[in-house]
Amino acid sequence: MSTSFAAELAPIAAACNAFWQAWSARDDAALVNLWDLDDAAATYVPADAPDRILGGPAIADYLRQRVQDFQDIRMRPAILKPRRLKADLGAAFAVLDWAHRRRAGELPVGGTIRVAAVLRQSEETWRFCHYAEAPVAPLVELRQFYQRIAADGHEAWS
Amino acid sequence: MSDAVAAVRAVIEEYVGCAATMDFARRRALWDADEPEPILCPEEAAEPLIGWQAMDGYWSRSRVVMADLKAKAAHIRITLLADDIAWATYDNRWIATMAGPAAEAPIAADVRMNALLRKTAAGWRYFQLVEGPVDLMTMARQAAQRRAAELFDEEI
Numbered sequence: 522m523s524t525s526f527a528a529e530l531a532p533i534a535a536a537c538n539a540f541w542q543a544w545s546a547r548d549d550a551a552l553v554n555l556w557d558l559d560d561a562a563a564t565y566v567p568a569d570a571p572d573r574i575l576g577g578p579a580i581a582d583y584l585r586q587r588v589q590d591f592q593d594i595r596m597r598p599a600i601l602k603p604r605r606l607k608a609d610l611g612a613a614f615a616v617l618d619w620a621h622r623r624r625a626g627e628l629p630v631g632g633t634i635r636v637a638a639v640l641r642q643s644e645e646t647w648r649f650c651h652y653a654e655a656p657v658a659p660l661v662e663l664r665q666f667y668q669r670i671a672a673d674g675h676e677a678w679s
Numbered sequence: 680m681s682d683a684v685a686a687v688r689a690v691i692e693e694y695v696g697c698a699a700t701m702d703f704a705r706r707r708a709l710w711d712a713d714e715p716e717p718i719l720c721p722e723e724a725a726e727p728l729i730g731w732q733a734m735d736g737y738w739s740r741s742r743v744v745m746a747d748l749k750a751k752a753a754h755i756r757i758t759l760l761a762d763d764i765a766w767a768t769y770d771n772r773w774i775a776t777m778a779g780p781a782a783e784a785p786i787a788a789d790v791r792m793n794a795l796l797r798k799t800a801a802g803w804r805y806f807q808l809v810e811g812p813v814d815l816m817t818m819a820r821q822a823a824q825r826r827a828a829e830l831f832d833e834e835i
Contacts, residue, residue: 562758564768566791568814571821573756573768573791602718602729606764612795614718614807616727630816635720635727637793637809639766651758651766653793655811658722659818660786665725
């Protein structure tokens with residue numbers, strides 16, 4: 522990757538990483554600040570609900586509520602592919618491991634999602650205007666779970 | 680609806696409509712041939728398909744593993760990010776019958792599609808498409824709600 526190419530993509534990657542770090546820190550102010558709240562067409566597609574969330578204010582409410590819903594949150598990107606579409610327009614595709622725990626003492630749950638995002642630069646800051654969480658098909662995830670149990674075999678089971 | 684939005688919508692509807700004939704060559708033609716790193720992330724693919732070689736392999740396999748495929752799009756939302764770049768989300772209900780001796784009754788699901796398209800000399804073309812079903816826990820709840828609705832004689 523050439524230096525200029527890397528420099529072009531670095532701010533987009535940095536915004537994505539800042540977003541996931543803010544989730545892990547449960548920092549709702551930082552999460553919301555990474556969104557273009559004035560964008561009435563902004564969309565957030567959550568993995569755990571069938572309906573899209575539309576508009577900056579509704580997305581901000583959703584982010585704040587999610588932080589309140591969980592005591593611990595972890596986000597760890599496995600793949601990140603940023604793109605520069607225009608001088609002030611970028612996109613990112615990512616594969617992201619996630620886990621969260623609702624309350625102390627509860628076992629956490631987690632998984633892997635794919636992410637498609639669009640970001641815009643304004644006043645030197647890159648902010649999200651679209652973000653879609655895309656899990657693997659539940660049928661595939663169940664098959665993978667069965668395969669992991671099979672891989673464990675009988676030796677460690679009783 | 681602007682001409683650009685109508686044009687993007689027409690491409691999306693054609694792309695979805697290719698399911699009826701399983702015309703994956705036509706689907707490929709609706710991608711930007713000049714894009715060096717297209718990304719297609721089908722919901723059933725354990726790993727994302729990055730690049731033409733991975734995508735071509737997927738389409739070749741799709742032609743073999745399915746005996747029949749139908750798809751319909753709804754709730755198409757298109758945002759023009761620039762004169763020549765569009766972000767589109769839409770719902771896609773696919774119904775598939777698998778091929779081979781293990782063929783069973785058709786299966787179907789609703790998937791949220793998240794697309795990036797670019798205006799090219801050939802028209803609007805995809806350069807990224809990420810399919811997003813609801814997650815396993817949400818689908819399990821939907822399945823349980825469907826069963827419960829039968830007993831309560833309620834519509835869901």
